[in-house]
Each structure stands twice: as C-alpha cells, then as structure tokens.
Amino acid sequence: MSHCSSKNRQLRHQEFSKNSVRIIAFVVVMMACNAGHAETAKWKVFSNRAGWSIGYPADWKVASCKNCPDPTDPDVYVDFFPPTDKQSDEGWVMVVHLVDKPPGMSADQWFADIKQTANLNPRINEQRLTLNDLPALKVRYRNSSGGGLEMEAVYVLSGSKTFAINFSGNKPGIALDSLRNYPIYVRMLSSFKIKA
Numbered sequence: 001m002s003h004c005s006s007k008n009r010q011l012r013h014q015e016f017s018k019n020s021v022r023i024i025a026f027v028v029v030m031m032a033c034n035a036g037h038a039e040t041a042k043w044k045v046f047s048n049r050a051g052w053s054i055g056y057p058a059d060w061k062v063a064s065c066k067n068c069p070d071p072t073d074p075d076v077y078v079d080f081f082p083p084t085d086k087q088s089d090e091g092w093v094m095v096v097h098l099v100d101k102p103p104g105m106s107a108d109q110w111f112a113d114i115k116q117t118a119n120l121n122p123r124i125n126e127q128r129l130t131l132n133d134l135p136a137l138k139v140r141y142r143n144s145s146g147g148g149l150e151m152e153a154v155y156v157l158s159g160s161k162t163f164a165i166n167f168s169g170n171k172p173g174i175a176l177d178s179l180r181n182y183p184i185y186v187r188m189l190s191s192f193k194i195k196a
Contacts, residue, residue: 045191050074050097052163055191057184059083080188082181091169091181093188100160107157111137114155118164121151132193134158140176147172152185158194165189 042058049072056062061081064071071078080093098118101110114137115126121141129136136156143149151168167176167185176182 043191046071046078046080048072048074048078048095048097050163051158051161051195052095052097053191053193053195054080054093054095054165054188056080056093056188057082087181089170091167091176091179091185093185094164094166094168095192096164096166098155098162098164101157101162103160107135110157110162111135111155114162114164115139115153118155119151119153124150129154131156131189134194150174150176152176154189156192156194158196161194163192163194165192 043055044058045053045055046062047053051074060083061079062071063079063081064073064076068076070076074097077094077096080095081088082090082092098114101107105113111128115123119139119141121143124140124142126137126139129138131154134156136154138152138154141151141153143151149168149170149172151166153167154165156163156165165188167182169176169179169181171179
C-alpha cells in the first residue's frame with residue numbers, strides 16, 4: 001500500500017506540475033497580449049491640409065523634409081517614424097500627395113501610369129483594392145541594387161486627388177510583411193481617410 005500511495009503522490013505531483021506550467025504559460029501569454037493591446041490602444045490622428053488623415057502610434061515621430069517646418073502643408077510628404085532609429089529598420093510610413101489624375105483618364109489608366117512613374121524600382125506584385133471605399137492599388141517593389149530592399153506603395157484615388165502611402169524598412173533581402181512594423185503600417189493604412 002505504501003508503494004501505491006507513493007506512486008499516487010508522484011502522479012499527483014506530476015499532474016500538478018503540468019497544470020502549473022500551463023497556468024503560468026497562459027498568464028504570460030495574456031500579459032503579452034495585454035501589453036501589445038495597451039501599446040496599440042494609444043494612437044493619434046494626423047491631419048494634413050491636403051484633406052487626408054491617418055492614425056499612427058502615439059510614440060511615433062511625425063516629420064517632413066528639413067526645409068518643411070509644417071508637415072500639415074498640403075504640398076509636402078509626411079514621414080511617420082518609430083521612436084528609435086533601430087526600430088526604423090523594421091519599417092516606417094510616408095504619405096505623399098501626388099499629382100492629380102488628368103481629366104478624362106480612367107482610374108485603371110491612371111494607376112497603370114502612376115505605378116511606373118512614382119517608383120522606378122522593379123515591381124514584384126500588385127493588387128487592386130478599395131481603401132475606405134476609394135479605389136486603390138497596392139504595389140510591392142524591390143530595389144535589386146540595394147540588396148533586395150523591398151518597399152510597398154498603396155496609391156489611393158479620391159476624385160482626381162492621388163495619394164501614396166508608402167512603407168519601407170532597412171533590411172535588404174527581407175520580405176516587408178515579416179518586418180516588425182508591417183502590422184502597424186497595415187493598421188495605419190486602414191485608418192487613412194480623405195475628406196470629400
């Protein structure tokens with residue numbers, strides 16, 4: 001009997017240990033999820049006088065060219081950078097108000113033209129989509145002379161106004177969607193709006 005009760009205690013101890021490990025793992029996962037949610041819950045909205053707005057993480061920096069002190073100016077591009085330079089290697093976002101679509105040109109014709117003239121790098125794929133009910137074209141480019149550095153542009157058309165929302169990182173040879181900031185870019189992209 002002593003041998004059976006000792007074995008039962010041992011089995012109960014093993015079961016208790018397994019359950020303890022499961023509970024600890026569950027708690028760690030939940031804490032990580034809550035920490036990630038807390039980070040993404042703190043977002044701001046940036047509005048530009050060209051009529052567009054976009055959500056971005058509160059700890060990211062908003063900038064433009066060095067000679068452009070006002071990023072809300074409708075004629076300047078706007079960069080959104082992570083808080084540190086090291087995090088910028090994982091990707092940043094830039095919004096540009098491009099030239100207007102010429103009158104009489106269809107959206108398909110305009111997208112066919114703009115995808116070649118706005119970025120001269122070789123295209124590796126593209127996808128037509130709508131972004132908040134606006135016609136858009138997502139194009140992935142690869143700079144072969146830059147070690148295979150990828151970049152993505154989503155061209156958005158509102159009437160004749162044309163915008164590009166660009167995502168790029170500094171990790172040649174790595175697919176963009178594997179960069180740590182790509183999900184942030186996707187969330188920013190989904191928040192992009194243009195005043196009618």
